[in-house]
Amino acid sequence: MQAEKCDWIETLPDVMILQLNRLKFDNNTTIKTTHKVPIEPVLYPDRFLKKNQVEVEKLRQRVKELRTKIEYLEKNLD
Numbered sequence: 875m876q877a878e879k880c881d882w883i884e885t886l887p888d889v890m891i892l893q894l895n896r897l898k899f900d901n902n903t904t905i906k907t908t909h910k911v912p913i914e915p916v917l918y919p920d921r922f923l924k925k926n927q928v929e930v931e932k933l934r935q936r937v938k939e940l941r942t943k944i945e946y947l948e949k950n951l952d
Contacts, residue, residue: 882924890919 896907921930 881922882927883919883922884924886919886923 892913894911896909896911898905898907920926
């Protein structure tokens with residue numbers, strides 16, 4: 875199972891600083907990962923705005939359902 879955390883923003887700031895916690899848990903041990911995290915040149919912060927929360931959560935659920943369906947279809951392709 876994968877943990878997920880999402881914070882909602884009321885208004886967008888003039889400057890935004892992102893902090894990534896790149897941790898991996900293995901056998902009750904925390905390990906800091908050193909792999910590179912690609913950052914897109916364009917960010918779409920509207921998906922984190924509080925006023926869009928309901929719509930975003932619906933879209934995330936739909937994406938999850940589609941990924942599950944793709945996984946099922948790929949397994950049953952043969």
